[in-house]
Amino acid sequence: MASDVFNKDLRKKIVEMIHHSGEGHIPSAFSIIDIVAHLYRNVLKVDGKNPRWDERDYFVLSKGHGCAALYVMLEERGFITKDDLMKKSKSEGILGGHPDATRVPGAEASTGSLGHGCGLALGLALGLRIREKDNKVIALLGDGESNEGTVWECGLVGANLQLGNLCYIIDNNGSAAQILPVSDMEKKWESFGWEAHSINGHSQKEIEDVFQKIRFEHHAKPKVIIANTLKGKGVSFMEVHGPWHAKVPNAEELKTIYEELS
Amino acid sequence: MGGLRDTFAEVLHELGKEDPNLVVLVGDISHYRLQPFAEDCPGRYYNIGICEPTIVSMAAGLSKAGFFPVVHTISPFIVDRSFEQIKLDFCYQKYGGNFITAGSAFDYAALGCTHHCYGDFGILKTLPRTQLVYPASDVELTELLRQTYNNEFVTYFRAPMHGHSQKFSKGDIIFGKGIKIKDGKDLTIIAVGSQLETVLNARPRVKEIADAEILYIHTVKPLDADLVRQSLRKTGRCLVIEEHSVYGGVFDDVLRAARDLSGTRYSSIAIPNEFIHQYGTYQEHCQRLGFSVDGIIGKIKDELL
Numbered sequence: 001m002a003s004d005v006f007n008k009d010l011r012k013k014i015v016e017m018i019h020h021s022g023e024g025h026i027p028s029a030f031s032i033i034d035i036v037a038h039l040y041r042n043v044l045k046v047d048g049k050n051p052r053w054d055e056r057d058y059f060v061l062s063k064g065h066g067c068a069a070l071y072v073m074l075e076e077r078g079f080i081t082k083d084d085l086m087k088k089s090k091s092e093g094i095l096g097g098h099p100d101a102t103r104v105p106g107a108e109a110s111t112g113s114l115g116h117g118c119g120l121a122l123g124l125a126l127g128l129r130i131r132e133k134d135n136k137v138i139a140l141l142g143d144g145e146s147n148e149g150t151v152w153e154c155g156l157v158g159a160n161l162q163l164g165n166l167c168y169i170i171d172n173n174g175s176a177a178q179i180l181p182v183s184d185m186e187k188k189w190e191s192f193g194w195e196a197h198s199i200n201g202h203s204q205k206e207i208e209d210v211f212q213k214i215r216f217e218h219h220a221k222p223k224v225i226i227a228n229t230l231k232g233k234g235v236s237f238m239e240v241h242g243p244w245h246a247k248v249p250n251a252e253e254l255k256t257i258y259e260e261l262s
Numbered sequence: 263m264g265g266l267r268d269t270f271a272e273v274l275h276e277l278g279k280e281d282p283n284l285v286v287l288v289g290d291i292s293h294y295r296l297q298p299f300a301e302d303c304p305g306r307y308y309n310i311g312i313c314e315p316t317i318v319s320m321a322a323g324l325s326k327a328g329f330f331p332v333v334h335t336i337s338p339f340i341v342d343r344s345f346e347q348i349k350l351d352f353c354y355q356k357y358g359g360n361f362i363t364a365g366s367a368f369d370y371a372a373l374g375c376t377h378h379c380y381g382d383f384g385i386l387k388t389l390p391r392t393q394l395v396y397p398a399s400d401v402e403l404t405e406l407l408r409q410t411y412n413n414e415f416v417t418y419f420r421a422p423m424h425g426h427s428q429k430f431s432k433g434d435i436i437f438g439k440g441i442k443i444k445d446g447k448d449l450t451i452i453a454v455g456s457q458l459e460t461v462l463n464a465r466p467r468v469k470e471i472a473d474a475e476i477l478y479i480h481t482v483k484p485l486d487a488d489l490v491r492q493s494l495r496k497t498g499r500c501l502v503i504e505e506h507s508v509y510g511g512v513f514d515d516v517l518r519a520a521r522d523l524s525g526t527r528y529s530s531i532a533i534p535n536e537f538i539h540q541y542g543t544y545q546e547h548c549q550r551l552g553f554s555v556d557g558i559i560g561k562i563k564d565e566l567l
Binding site: 101109110113119120124130150153157160 | 310316320323331354
């Protein structure tokens with residue numbers, strides 16, 4: 001419920017952008033926004049004025065449909081502008097329903113089809129290790145995405161190569177449970193040989209603590225954070241599966257959403 | 263028969279020593295052949311596992327990190343199984359990389375259809391930023407790899423086990439350029455990759471019925487349309503022979519390249535739109551499908567003269 005929600009302003013910004021664009025996945029962005037905000041504010045070394053900076057850390061949004069959360073953070077860090085947000089999904093804009101990394105400064109991967117970003121992140125982490133560079137690689141996957149076989153291929157390969165400079169975050173927002181449940185996520189990843197952590201993905205303290213704890217280092221277990229989240233977190237009537245997945249709020253609904261986020 | 267796989271390992275070994283940005287990923291194939299590369303290029307050789315789509319995605323990640331990745335396994339596991347990874351992780355995101363097969367369309371004749379790939383050129387051709395080559399001799403593989411491995415495109419090397427015996431010098435091999443093997447005036451035979459051997463074997467009998475011009479194509483995309491048009495303008499008759507599905511191969515591109523040349527007659531020898539359910543040898547498959555001297559003579563007599 002709204003009482004324990006932080007990042008209300010970012011949520012409002014997401015809703016405003018999607019309302020304006022007429023397209024988007026609000027609940028999928030709401031489940032990850034608290035984590036993505038923490039990454040861009042406190043974890044990732046990035047420079048909005050120099051998107052291809054060699055020393056940057058890499059964030060790959062493997063569940064591309066959560067891109068509204070990425071876009072508002074890229075705007076906050078100066079990669080893109082408010083005007084870009086307002087042109088989302090318009091023919092003259094650079095932002096769409098899934099990110100196109102060839103057009104969006106700061107977006108590290110073009111994702112949308114699930115089970116791709118995780119493998120690209122794996123190769124990137126390997127490449128940085130070959131170069132003996134310390135840049136972090138963090139990829140955010142969905143629990144629904146975890147139905148894809150490639151996610152588990154990556155699980156095997158990441159552990160076998162000991163890519164300790166790589167961290168996956170699984171947005172465990174209950175989507176898979178509606179489709180093909182992926183139970184005991186933490187145990188599964190541990191059994192694959194990853195250093196697994198479970199957190200409440202909407203708790204500022206737990207998010208901070210886990211990133212304090214994790215050490216990015218070469219030749220160590222890769223890390224995975226199971227972030228237990230709520231799809232639509234922050235707006236009571238969106239905290240359900242189904243009707244709001246890709247729904248765009250009308251003016252009346254927008255007013256109610258803003259009230260809840262006040 | 264190892265075919266070009268030994269050459270492939272040797273060229274990569276040389277290139278790897280020259281260029282610290284070359285990284286090789288395999289899906290448990292050619293592992294022992296690549297040990298010299300692994301030894302001399304530490305940290306740049308990985309036998310990733312039996313997980314080809316992930317290997318391809320990882321290769322895109324390596325490309326993002328500034329490397330020139332080479333992915334190597336049997337063609338269906340690259341093209342069919344990992345098509346979406348090539349499409350989205352490489353082509354869509356504009357990363358460059360190299361895919362080198364072990365074998366041509368049905369080189370694994372005895373292993374059956376799971377290890378065949380008849381439509382690789384056809385489906386990869388649809389992707390923007392792909393370059394498709396079919397080097398069927400050592401010098402072609404060496405030169406084409408050297409000329410393309412570090413560019414910004416996805417380059418697919420269909421490296422057959424059964425090459426041809428035509429001798430080319432290094433200077434003959436230019437990416438994107440076909441080669442005229444022999445001048446002629448009555449008809450043009452366009453041989454693609456390995457099937458040049460069949461055409462060479464057919465020369466004495468072809469000579470009895472026509473003065474054939476012979477063109478050789480190692481670069482399937484982009485096709486050397488100028489060379490094809492020049493020849494067809496002269497001969498007005500064309501036979502394409504290629505180990506590829508009847509759909510999407512070089513023949514289609516020849517027709518497209520020459521669509522405004524009126525009066526030209528065409529024929530092709532290709533793989534019918536069927537699975538080859540028989541086992542046996544490569545040579546038996548060739549005989550069965552018409553990749554033979556008799557097949558060539560039959561097509562010329564029945565459809566072109």
